[in-house]
Amino acid sequence: MASYAVLLEYQGEAFEGWQIQGEGSRTVQGCLREALATLTGESVTPRGSGRTDSGVHAEGQVASFALETDWDPGKLERALNGVLPADVGARQVARVAEGFDALRDAIGKEYRYRIWNRRERSPLRAARFAHIPYPLAVEAMQEAAVLLTGEQDFQSFQAAGSDVKTTVRELHELSLKPGPLGEIEILAHGKGFLRHMVRNLVGTLLEVGAGRREASSMPSLLARCDRGAAGPTAPAHGLTLERVFYPSDPFGPGEGDAKSRDSKGKSV
């Protein structure tokens, strides 16, 4: 057996999320399993670093799997890109130590939420940005975001009906970066996230930005541990899983890593 990790990019629009569901559901995990079966004849179910919801994109989802046959990682990456559909691609494939588990071994994740904050809609950004047509008080949102970081009980931000051992998570960073044209990017970097947590944080920050909620109310909102007390779940298509962190990066600093390119951005 040989163990592999694959770094996946996908446009989430036409997927019902990462995780394999019933018949007729198009999922990223299902497409990857099918591609691996086509290439190797083996029936393996790749394990993702976590589920992404229906419509959520990924720049760098990570999945692990083991194959009976030995494949050169570069060859497997090219072969996967040859059989995967156009909206999902393998950025890199790496050999990993036996037992590497993309889910269990992950020590952090980075998400980016994109907002288009102009009154008029933007057809060119419609696939990746949530359109918020009313003015947002970005500074108040920034204040609120800071109050939501750290090790906290995020139960108020967890999807209703979830069942996890603990709702305490550590959020290293939650920050807003406004762009020149009306874009706002919200970066969330944490050790782990509850179901819908990023989108619920964003939905709450949007209420702060709209003046319907005070930035200073964040600590009491966390303390209430009540999903009904927080804002609505922000739309899925604004969210991208940017990166998954491991104690030792299975992919770097290899060919697929941006840092291995020279300052002009050329391939090396």
Next chain:
Amino acid sequence: MASYAVLLEYQGEAFEGWQIQGEGSRTVQGCLREALATLTGESVTPRGSGRTDSGVHAEGQVASFALETDWDPGKLERALNGVLPADVGARQVARVAEGFDALRDAIGKEYRYRIWNRRERSPLRAARFAHIPYPLAVEAMQEAAVLLTGEQDFQSFQAAGSDVKTTVRELHELSLKPGPLGEIEILAHGKGFLRHMVRNLVGTLLEVGAGRREASSMPSLLARCDRGAAGPTAPAHGLTLERVFYPSDPFGPGEGDAKSRDSKGKSV
């Protein structure tokens, strides 16, 4: 009669270009004409600053038209966005002097061509970037680009079968900007462009980048005035019409102009 200009953004993928064609062709001009008819009951054919080809995007195409009825520009913009399909939107509508002609009055245009220059494809960039999987010599491309600027006869870069009075055009700028992950943006700013000219310039620069053509050969290539001597037409989906220039900006510095936003990108 009241004259208007509209600043249009569109995702070109599902359009057969700007210009109205026969029955069954979905065009941006056709969608705009239909939207205006729905809103006003008037049958007007908006005039664009120029045709964009099938698949080409626009951040800022400009079209002009006149209506019998008097519309508040802001109201007309919102009404247009309510009836236009999702892949085309009105960024702004402005009242303009009688006789303003989006085509004839244009004094310059800016295009951006996006290249994804990594071996592996990028599903998240597939709609806007042309994928060039082999390494490109960006410096040689930059050298060649400089040699293509200025007032020149661009006949070698004009679509075969075109019929224009003169193939002399003034290209103010043709420059490359490599990004950190393997993106390369080519900016073309000129007084006017021949049919397919930007994409033919890009196709030729790509041959320089691949080492199949010398940067220093650009002057002789221009001198040949032969379409067959230049490179292939680069794919349409990498191209975006960014901006059209007029002696006096019909839209600025109004609400729809990025410059009217504060440094934090908030709506003002």
